[in-house]
Amino acid sequence: MSRPVKRSASLALAAVLAASLSGCSLLPKEEVALAPPLVKPAKENYQTKPAEKGSITVGINATAYFESVHTFVAQFTGQGGRVQDVLVRSGDVVKKGDVLVRLVMDDLDLKVKEQELALEKAKYALKQQRVNRDEDPDAIRMAALQVEIEQLKYDRLAEQYNSKLLKAGIDGQVVFVEDVQPGDYVDTYQTLVIVADPTKLRLTLSTDSPELKNVNVGFPAEISLSTDRGLNTFKGKVVQTPSSAPQTLNKELAEKYAKTLYIDVSDLPKDVEIGAMADVKITTNKRDNVIKIPKSGLRSYLGRTFVRTLEEGNKVREADVEAGLQTPTEVEIVKGLREGEVVILQ
Incomplete structure (x- = not known):
């Protein structure tokens, strides 16, 4: 290539590079991204309670009602029939021998009267024979x-x-009358009326509490009863538990016995009526001078029992513990926690 041609090529390359550089200078400069502002994390607020020493009491606190110890269940035992009259209502006071329910007689009452007359005539005829002077043996x-x-x-x-x-x-x-109307048919041994002796009462307490199995006959009970004289307290004694209940083939009665305590009450006022309600407290276990925390502070996960504690103001630590007695609101900590440690509640 001749020298003039080389020179022309160099000049052309220089022009292209100059144009490229000048074109780049026309684009806006890229802005530098700003760093996000630093946000101070909010301090988490925990609901806490220090572990404390004290007493913990386990038992049953429930409402019970008074029922009669002595009741009479009225049933037709010979045969059933159609109802003619129901002569009593719940709350009525009756005497032994009073008629409660009457079945349709089908003229049987008239036949009884006619036979009563025939009997009296026969007695009169015998009397006349005995006073006859011409006595015929x-x-x-x-x-x-x-x-x-x-x-x-x-x-x-x-x-x-x-x-x-x-x-x-x-x-x-x-205390009970079956809902039957005149004309209804009733079966043999169908309970129609229950009569209770209001002078002999006891408390009936039904509960699903797990502590029920720990109550034995003879356990003392604290009774709180509202009367016309205000709130009064009495002493009671458990006289029947599910484990001491009599055997029965009656399914409903057996189910009732399985979750019921019967309690005798000392010095019960005479004005207490059947159906009156009372608050009952029965203690099954009590321990003094133990470490205890609110029940909401105890945690369980995958078979592990633990608490979360707060240390130095904001440090959270987990500690495995062994729980003891528990009430609906408190739990005894047998091992793993000291008095005064701050427990985080759930």
């Missing part, structure tokens, strides 16, 4: 047999008649 014997016959007829009719009447077996207060 055979006539007297036949008259006496007639009296026996009429008496047997009357007794059988009277038994049928009485089988249609449901009577109170004790003096007391009606």
Whole structure:
């Protein structure tokens, strides 16, 4: 290549580079990204409670009601039938022998009266034979047999008649009446009325508390009862527990016994009525001078039991612990925590 041609090529390359440089200078300069502002993390607020020493009491606190110790369950035992009248209502006071429910008689009451008359006529005829001056031994014997016959007829009719009447077996207060109407059919051994003796009462406490299994016959109970004289406290004693309940084939009664305590109350006022409510406290275990925390401070995860504590104001530490007695609000810590350590509540 000749020298003039080389020179022309060099000049052209220089022009291209100059144009490129001048073009780049026309683009805006890229802005430098600003660093995000530093934000001071907010201090987490914990609800805490120091572990403390004290007493912890475990037991049952529940509401119970008074029921009679002695009740009479009125049922037709011979045969059922259709109801003619229900003569009592809940709350009525009855005497032993009072009629509670009457079945349809089908003229049986009239037949009893007719037979009563026949019996009286037979007795009168016998009496006349015995006072007759011309006393005939055979006539007297036949008259006496007639009296026996009429008496047997009357007794059988009277038994049928009485089988249609449901009577109170004790003096007391009606606490239950089955919802039956005249014309309804009732079966044999169907409970229609329950009469309770209001002078002999005990407390009935039904509960699903896990502490129920730890209550034994003879355990003392504290009773709080509101009366016309204000709030009064009484002493009671457990007389029946699920484990001491009598065996029964009645499914409903067996289910009731399985979760019920019966409590006798000392010096109960006479004005306490069936159905009155009372607060009952039974202690099953108590420990003094133990470390305890609120129950919401105890944590469990994958079989591990632990607490979270707060140290030096903001340091959180986890500590495995062994729990002891527990109430609905507190728990005893047997191992793993000292008095005064600050526990984080959930």
